Amino acid sequence: MSAYADAIARRFGDVGPSGEGVEDNAFVRQVLSRKTVRRYSEKIPDENLLDVLIAASLSASAKSDFQQASILRVRDTAKRAAIGALFPAMPWIANAPVFIVFLGDARRLQRIGEMRGKPVRNGTLEGLFNASVDAALVMQTMILCAESAGLGVCPISVIRNEIDKVAAVLGLPDLVFPIAGLCLGYPQTEGHVSLRLPRPATTHLDCYDDSGLVAAIDDYDRRRDARHAIPREQQRSNAEFGEVVFYGWSEDKARQAAKAEGAAFPPYLRSHGFSFD
Numbered sequence: 001m002s003a004y005a006d007a008i009a010r011r012f013g014d015v016g017p018s019g020e021g022v023e024d025n026a027f028v029r030q031v032l033s034r035k036t037v038r039r040y041s042e043k044i045p046d047e048n049l050l051d052v053l054i055a056a057s058l059s060a061s062a063k064s065d066f067q068q069a070s071i072l073r074v075r076d077t078a079k080r081a082a083i084g085a086l087f088p089a090m091p092w093i094a095n096a097p098v099f100i101v102f103l104g105d106a107r108r109l110q111r112i113g114e115m116r117g118k119p120v121r122n123g124t125l126e127g128l129f130n131a132s133v134d135a136a137l138v139m140q141t142m143i144l145c146a147e148s149a150g151l152g153v154c155p156i157s158v159i160r161n162e163i164d165k166v167a168a169v170l171g172l173p174d175l176v177f178p179i180a181g182l183c184l185g186y187p188q189t190e191g192h193v194s195l196r197l198p199r200p201a202t203t204h205l206d207c208y209d210d211s212g213l214v215a216a217i218d219d220y221d222r223r224r225d226a227r228h229a230i231p232r233e234q235q236r237s238n239a240e241f242g243e244v245v246f247y248g249w250s251e252d253k254a255r256q257a258a259k260a261e262g263a264a265f266p267p268y269l270r271s272h273g274f275s276f277d
């Protein structure tokens with residue numbers, strides 16, 4: 001049997017390739033079984049370990065070698081409390097032993113242009129996108145390395161919903177913006193591997209084809225519900241959409257996406273050096 005069969009079955013729960021004959025690789029198996037963790041034990045991660053994880057995360061690929069990601073660790077207790085207080089519904093933001101913010105940083109390249117007397121204009125959509133991708137890769141590298149070292153993590157993009165206040169606490173200059181924070185600590189609870197969409201819905205061969213989407217989503221909803229049903233009390237926006245008997249993943253995500261989020265982010269970016277051109 002494939003070294004990956006159990007992990008792939010746990011992740012997708014459907015029939016599909018399971019890596020028959022592929023050599024075992026502990027890191028890949030770890031990634032297949034990764035999960036977000038929001039409750040942490042009292043144990044504080046070692047500072048030297050954090051240094052290594054930061055070095056590893058900054059080893060991520062970087063578009064054009066521009067290296068437009070920065071990492072801001074929030075260690076000051078008053079700053080942590082100030083950010084945590086903005087999001088009382090997510091107490092793990094204030095409580096996690098370690099909190100790091102991943103920044104898209106288009107400023108550094110702009111400054112390098114000035115240093116070298118060149119006309120760098122990095123507040124374009126290209127600059128914004130490149131810095132966002134770089135920062136996301138650095139964050140994901142941190143996530144996977146931290147998890148492989150036994151830590152549990154939770155990315156926190158909700159900080160962008162209060163971008164002005166968060167940026168003030170962190171002293172962010174023009175052309176620097178958070179893509180997300182990251183809570184880190186040792187897991188207090190086991191948690192569970194979240195079932196992913198069936199691979200035929202998210203992978204394509206040679207041309208894009210989503211003709212099977214409706215059936216795939218219905219099937220996924222049923223299988224996911226059988227494994228981890230969304231409790232009745234967690235149904236969103238019942239006043240607007242009503243309570244339903246079968247409340248699956250797609251109903252939940254459609255309701256979530258019906259509520260606009262992140263309205264403060266575009267004006268923040270526009271007033272901090274980005275033109276979107």
Ligand SMILES: Cc1cc2nc3c(=O)[nH]c(=O)nc-3n(C[C@H](O)[C@H](O)[C@H](O)COP(=O)(O)O)c2cc1C
Pocket residue numbers: 034035036037038090154155156157158159180192193194
């Ligand atoms: C970019 C990004 C932002 C996220 N922001 C938040 C957040 O603000 N708060 C939170 O509790 N979880 C957040 N998450 C965690 C997701 O909810 C989680 O990854 C998702 O439910 C899938 O679960 P899994 O990672 O265990 O597979 C975020 C994840 C990503 C990748």
